[in-house]
Amino acid sequence: xxxxxxxxxxxxxxxxxxxxxxxxxxxxxxxxxxxxxxxxxxxxxxxxxxxxxxxxxxxxxxxxxxxxxxxxxxxxxxxxxxxxxxxxxxxxxx
Numbered sequence: 001x002x003x004x005x006x007x008x009x010x011x012x013x014x015x016x017x018x019x020x021x022x023x024x025x026x027x028x029x030x031x032x033x034x035x036x037x038x039x040x041x042x043x044x045x046x047x048x049x050x051x052x053x054x055x056x057x058x059x060x061x062x063x064x065x066x067x068x069x070x071x072x073x074x075x076x077x078x079x080x081x082x083x084x085x086x087x088x089x090x091x092x093x094x
Contacts, residue, residue, distance in 0.1 A: 039057070
């Protein structure tokens with residue numbers, strides 16, 4: 001047993017009892033992010049391809065419904081905040 005050598009972890013070939021395997025061969029224990037299926041920059045290897053894919057994603061048409069919803073929520077929160085700090089809205093109206 002060497003001083004600088006680390007022990008390897010044990011590996012077990014465990015398969016769940018009621019697991020139905022997928023056709024794509026993915027593991028049930030594979031951890032991935034929620035939005036990996038929708039992003040293009042995940043699988044690219046080169047630095048140039050990562051940048052070009054990121055720029056292409058930025059140039060895509062945004063979801064207009066989501067943008068409207070975000071603007072409405074921000075406006076409502078702003079009005080609630082102004083109401084809480086007792087801001088006088090009469091300065092905007094003559």
